Each structure stands twice: as C-alpha cells, then as structure tokens.
Amino acid sequence: MQQLIIEPLNRSHIPQIIEIEKQSFPDPWTEEKFIQEIDLKFSHFYVAKVNDEIAGYAGFWHITEEANIVNIAVKKAYRRQGIGKNLLEYLIESAKQKKISDMYLEVRLKNTTAQELYKKYGFEVCFTRKKYYNDDDGLIMYKKIS
Numbered sequence: 001m002q003q004l005i006i007e008p009l010n011r012s013h014i015p016q017i018i019e020i021e022k023q024s025f026p027d028p029w030t031e032e033k034f035i036q037e038i039d040l041k042f043s044h045f046y047v048a049k050v051n052d053e054i055a056g057y058a059g060f061w062h063i064t065e066e067a068n069i070v071n072i073a074v075k076k077a078y079r080r081q082g083i084g085k086n087l088l089e090y091l092i093e094s095a096k097q098k099k100i101s102d103m104y105l106e107v108r109l110k111n112t113t114a115q116e117l118y119k120k121y122g123f124e125v126c127f128t129r130k131k132y133y134n135d136d137d138g139l140i141m142y143k144k145i146s
C-alpha cells in the first residue's frame with residue numbers, strides 16, 4: 001500500500017467521506033452532520049489518506065475525562081489493510097495527549113468485525129443496550145488509556 005497520511009478533517013474531505021459512509025452504515029451520517037463536527041470544540045475527527053484519496057476516517061468526542069469514539073470507517077476497497085488499526089491507534093494517541101483517562105465506544109452486537117478490531121486494542125464490553133438500534137443491541141466497550 002502507498003504511504004498513509006492521517007490529518008484533521010476539513011470540508012474538502014466531506015464528499016468522499018459521504019460515499020464511504022453510505023457503503024459502511026445502514027444509517028449513514030449526512031454532510032451537515034460532518035460539517036457540524038468540524039465546528040464542535042469537543043469533536044476530534046481525522047481522515048486517513050492514501051495518495052490523495054480518502055481511505056477512511058474516525059473521530060471522538062472529548063467530554064469531561066472521557067473520549068467517546070463516535071465514528072470509524074474504512075472505504076471498502078481499502079479494508080483489511082491495517083487502516084482501521086492505524087486510525088484507532090491515532091485516536092488513542094490523540095486522546096492520551098489530551099490527558100484523557102477513559103475511552104468508550106458503542107458497536108452493534110452483530111458487527112463482529114469492528115468488535116475484533118476494538119478487542120485487539122484492549123477494549124472490553126462493559127454493558128449491552130438492548131435494542132439500542134431498531135434491529136440490534138448496542139455494546140458499550142471501554143478502555144483505560146492513562
């Protein structure tokens with residue numbers, strides 16, 4: 001794979017992100033939602049680029065002592081090449097630099113692919129939100145980061 005560059009989200013990234021969002025989630029975020037993220041002080045979003053193409057993105061919200069991962073996705077053509085791992089490592093490092101102690105995320109029970117990624121980085125399931133999604137339960141996963 002070509003060199004991977006991770007940089008903060010900006011407006012020029014959004015059209016490509018929306019395409020990845022649509023292929024990744026049954027309930028994709030809208031363009032407006034991503035624009036809001038850029039302006040939110042507590043939101044930290046990054047994109048992973050291969051050459052000039054967006055291969056993936058991820059972000060967390062920093063509220064009190066916690067980081068909550070609110071989104072992570074990789075373009076289908078780039079999956080299983082380590083980009084998800086790179087993005088997750090980047091979020092963890094970024095949170096550590098902000099002196100955040102606890103990291104949470106929510107994942108569909110049926111999304112075992114993403115759960116495997118999170119487990120690899122030491123996230124553990126703390127509890128289940130029954131029928132959080134219309135058709136699925138939500139798992140809350142946690143990692144102590146500092």
Ligand SMILES: CC(C)(COP(=O)(O)OP(=O)(O)OC[C@H]1O[C@@H](n2cnc3c(N)ncnc32)[C@H](O)[C@@H]1OP(=O)(O)O)[C@@H](O)C(=O)NCCC(=O)NCCS
Pocket residue numbers: 024025072073074075078079080081082083084085086106107108111112113114116117118120
């Ligand atoms: C989850 C996702 C971000 C992973 O991205 P990726 O770039 O393909 O992941 P990586 O190549 O870095 O793989 C990291 C680990 O995840 C797990 N994994 C990734 N794809 C997998 C698959 N198809 N089956 C099983 N495990 C898988 C493996 O443990 C893998 O480590 P390994 O390659 O050393 O075995 C990607 O599949 C995606 O965008 N899915 C749709 C969006 C989504 O579900 N986001 C999470 C919402 S909570």
